[in-house]
Amino acid sequence: MTEQIIFYLLAIVVTVFSILAVTSKRIVRSATYLLFVLLATAGLYMLLGYYFLFAVQVSVYAGGIMVLFIMAIFLTHKPGNNVSIKQGWRVRLSLLLSVAGLLLCGEIILNNTIGIVRFAGKEEPTMQQIGTAMLGTGKQQYLLSFEMMSILLLACIVGAILIARKTKTEKNEPNETEL
Amino acid sequence: MLIYSQPLELTKLLAAIDNFLQGNLTPGWTVLVKGILVGILILAAYTLIALSLIYIERKVAAFFQARLGPNRLGKYGVIQSLADMIKILIKEVIQINKADKLLFYAAPFFVIVASVLAFGALPFGMNLHALDFNIGVFYLLAVSSLGIIGILLAGWSSNNKYSMIGAMRSGAQFISYELSAGFSLMTIVVLSGSMQFSEIIEGQRYCWNLFNGHLPAMIAFLIYLISGHAETNRGPFDLPEAESELTAGYHTEYSGLQFGFFYLSEYLNMFIVAAVAATVFLGGWMPVQIKGWEAFNQVMWYIPSWAWFFGKAGLLMFFSLWVRWSFPRLRIDLLLNLEWKYLLPINLANLLVMVVIVLSGFTLTDLFPALFGK
Secondary structure (H helix, E strand, O other): OHHHHHHHHHHHHHHHHHHHHHHOOOHHHHHHHHHHHHHHHHHHHHHOOOHHHHHHHHHHHHHHHHHHHHHHHHHOOOOOOOOOOOOHHHHHHHHHHHHHHHHHHHHHHHHOHHHHHHHHOOOOOOHHHHHHHHHOOOOOOOHHHHHHHHHHHHHHHHHHHHHHOOOOOOOOOOOOOOO | OOOOOOOOOOHHHHHHHHHHHHHHOOHHHHHHHHHHHHHHHHHHHHHHHHHHHHHHHHHHHHHHOOOOOOOOOOHHHOOHHHHHHHHHHOOOOOOOOOOOHHHHHHHHHHHHHHHHHHHHOOOOEOOEOOOOOOOHHHHHHHHHOOHHHHHHHHHHHOOOHHHHHHHHHHHHHHHHHHHHHHHHHHHHHHHHOOOOHHHHHHOOOOOOHHHHOHHHHHHHHHHHHHHHHHHOOOHHHOHHHOHHHHOOHHHOOOOHHHHHHHHHHHHHHHHHHHHHHHHHHOOOOOOOOOOOOHHHHHHHHHOOHHHHHHHHHHHHHHHHHHHHOOOOOOOHHHHHHHHHHHHHHHHHHHHHHHHHHHHOOOOHHHHOHHHHOO
16 A cells, blocks of 8 residues: 555656656756656655665766766756757657557566566565675676676776876967967 | 763664654654654754854864954854854845846756765764765765856856856866766775775774775875865865955855855855865774774763864864964966876876775785784
């Protein structure tokens, strides 16, 4: 009973703020609405009693990625201005695509409900189990090698920036006001 | 294990309240009433701790600067912060033209909700623990990272360049130092083999983690204190609100209660950092005990666990104030250098050293099980 009430509250938050996030005309507000969606999703994990995923969702998405989003928005030109949506066909196309995506996901979830119940009903894994699953090298434990590859990619990105960066000249470069 | 007499513990009182509620209400209502009671208690503790910290900070600052500090209201000015609170409550909340109203009003709530969420997970004493997840340390790191969003939104929605620069500085600083704080706590998670606060405390019964992990634990402790201090935007790291350059940084445009929220959460974040450091490194609410000295242990247990907790946290908070009023402010590039070029590499190496020490059995509990073992 209580769980159902909390579930519906979270579901309403997710739905309303998802819609607001794409319809809002101010990009910083969109980011904030997206943050609420991510937090409500974290709430759903907590409702399931899976605290590890809750903490991961909050720290990675809400605390990490959203902060980077907002910082990146601040660096854009005039982030406070209202965005005007002109092309009507784009809106209609994306609406169509999202409805199609919803139908596809709904179909998959409906036909595999038994599988979901089986996963959700399991006991919460201990930290030791999660740790071995993440850093193990056994069957189906690919996370370690995956993360190693991401470090390689990071090194590539840093190297690319270093090569592409202009070398500093001794002369004082003219600043923006002079240009 | 011997059961010690604990006359001042709140365990019996809590059990009595629990019995009373269960005797008079159905199970569903019992949970609801208990939840509300715990919520009220946490909010009350939040306010009381913040008010007393503001008073203590002003007195300590005055002491360091050889002046008197608040001394008019009540004996030694003890009700000064209460009077300030009443003043801030009845002040007008000023509306700003051309500011993003919604985000401007929402921003202080992000900051205060993040610190209340973190505050709720602290173990204040024996059985005085609202949330005891098996991922306690991780939960605390996760929810405390939400506060920075409030600061960024506050700076942006104020429509003020100083606020914006303050918020950007704060964001860069918080993201950087959060890494160090997280890694230094992970070092101790490796040592104690658990993320649950109650298990971490139980593991420190005869030997604090600070001594149990000797060299790497002490390095982690120092790094945690530095980065925790930087995360709260205080002391030598208060660039986001450097008053000589940015008036008051991200909360320049705020007034009344909204400003009060930022102010309260700053002090509470300081308390949370000190409390986490005390719990993870200094044994939390566990009294100082020595194996085999039963009489000594009994005397230590006469001091209630919550007094130990607040004593240890208070000591660390005094260090924090000491640092704040002793060092000049860093420049922003020096600040980021300190984190990325020194603290982070040291921290990563330190984590590896800790893993080696734990795996090869060089912790104090492994070396001297007769003295420190469980």
